[in-house]
Amino acid sequence: MAIESSLRNMVIVLFAVCLVASAALGGIYTLTKEPIEAAQVAKTNSAIAAVVPEFDNNPSDAANVREVEVNGTVARVYTAKMGEEVVGYAIEASTSKGFSGNITVMVGFTPDGTIVNTSVISHAETPGLGAKIANPEDPFMVQFQGINPGDPDFKFAVKKDGGSVDAITASTITSRAFCDAVGSAYNVFCKINGSGEAQE
């Protein structure tokens, strides 16, 4: 090493290294900011499209998004419209009861509270077991379609807990967490419906 480790040299060199590094990071951040936002919007849009009936507005447009607070957690509600008529609500809810980390789901409801479909936005469940929730064609996911959680004949819990939901084999914790997330999405739906905000 040609440079002596004197205090002055060390301060100058570390300062220069950090300055260049932070300038480079700032530059890259500015360059990638828009594509990152676009990618997130595209992901939300495709999740919405997967869970509500056909619509022709832009549900992720600020005018159609509401933030609703239930039990201390804030959920996003996206309203899908065909013309002037509301065809469904996509509600983004998450739970911390997953086997590893949070599970965020998008649940689509028709205006009368029936689940159209569900979609998992993010999760960190075990590959091959709990991660089956990310596959929309898995029988576990299909069973939620057309269910109205307000229906007294349908208990919203896994069979092990006395409910009506068939859990994924060997993934009861994940299945419970998923029910929890869908249940909190339904609570949000009830809140907007009960307060008269959800009109046909």
Next chain:
Amino acid sequence: MSKFGLITKGIVKENPTFSLVLGMCPTIATTTSAINGLGMGLATTFVLVLSNMLIAAVAPVIPAKIKIPSYIVIIASLVTVLQFVMQAYVPDLYATLGIFIPLIVVNCIILGRAEAFACKHSVIDSAMDGIGIGLGFSLSLTVIGFVRELLGGLAVFGNRIAEGDGMLAFVLAPGGFLVLGYLMVLFRKVTKQ
């Protein structure tokens, strides 16, 4: 050593996974499928090549006592750049690899190459070394991922080849260690190490 030799050395003689046995944490965690393994390998290669080149370039003006902090700042900045770029252009892969992208910062392969090679060699040689080690890491991860995906999920690069459930244990961590161990034996047998 020739430039070409620097590359092949990283794949066989100093293969980071099977020979140097470095970076085991991402190796076990991200090789649940061949695509994930390949993605992690290429992400690490990107950081490794650039960090090797930058460190080789600045090494002569870095006082010995602050070598490690300077290298870490350089490596961490590169990883953050990679994070931004992946979030913007390959969000699906970014979502799958998740926490293991930021953890590339502490991957011993990268700091190891900076200390053992880049700070004593030219920029070009360091780039070759980075490419070699990076390719070795990517190939190893892809092979481990391939075997685990095949046994655990009956699929090849995401395409299912048979109906039914595979041996789930291979997708989980214990199966990862098994596959890694057997592949390491095989690798050392073949390369006579």
